[in-house]
Amino acid sequence: MKRIAVFCGASLGFNPIYKEAAVALGNHFAHHKIGLVYGGGKIGMMGAIADTILAHNGEVIGVIPKLLEKEEVVHAAVEEMIVCKKMSERKVIISKLVDGYVTLPGGFGTLDELFEALTLGQLHIEQKPIGILNVSGFFDGVLVQLDKMVSEGFLKQANRDMLIVGTSVEDLMQKMNDYKAPQISHVIHKVVR
Template sequence: MTIHSICVYCGSSPGNDPGIIEQARLLGQTLANEKITLVYGAAKIGVMGAVADGALSNDGRVVGVIPEFLKIKEVVHNGLSELIVNETMHERKMKLQELSDGFITLPGGFGTMEELFEVLTWSQLALHQKPVGMLNVNGFYDDLLSALKNMVDKGFLKQENLDILLVDTTIEGLLHKMKNFKPMAMPKWLKASLVEKK
């Protein structure tokens, strides 16, 4: 599939592993090299700032989306190709999804997890058919991936739904998987539900 823009979910904190910041910057540079627009949460700090700076350093196009209450000089990146300001966090997430052909999750905290699981859930419900990727830098997400496997083992998550999440430890490998992503078919129970409503 052709990907023109990718939304990157990641932390506004830098964390304490320099390798994560390095990979974030490299991801931004790679997207710019491939003429893929970076869409993200508009911050100049932490992992978010690193991925944006990486893209901008290679003349990439970077679109930031941020709610008004976070648009303060300590947070917002003023060197973006385009800055979109809205009212709420929910509007921000909707706009990020609307502008993107795919999603990549880098290390982050609660907000990053919320964004990742929302797009995964929406994909599971066939509300979108865009690839959802995770760049597992330095094993950051190993424990989470183990927890997800446990959900499958315990019968709370189907393996086919877990397989929606594309995981790789390299940027090149992850982008390859995303470009070759085949959306899963709409669940039978959901099809039946939609038919009943007509």
């Protein structure tokens, strides 16, 4: 994979293990020459991963909506900063630039971006690997909810299986490299045409 989008928080959270995970992922990207596409912030988890990659002279592309383009938020050291009009436009731009998605701990925006990517995969609009780095069980509740959606008939197991889960950077990246998208459903295929 040449470029990966990373969805993560504008906060570091209360546990330093979250920042450590962002730094570890940034080091992996830099070492393997994987470009980062992210929300363009200099704070929180976003700042931690961007700073790590920039310290190794790696590729970092920020995509930030105009309403968030404030001096205290936008990462001034990122040379390629794409400013867009709306949050929804940001996701479209990011999806066009990347070969896959990784989600680190974050809040509402992080989950919004994750589920948008999963929906694009479910509808076969994209077939890119979508992973979460489940740092210290951060996403355990989300995973339980997804399993509940399957058991109650609201989500197909094949679509649930699109979400790649890793507990370490190496584990997650290996699973993402090995990912095979599910076959196109005949029902979805007919609807799309």
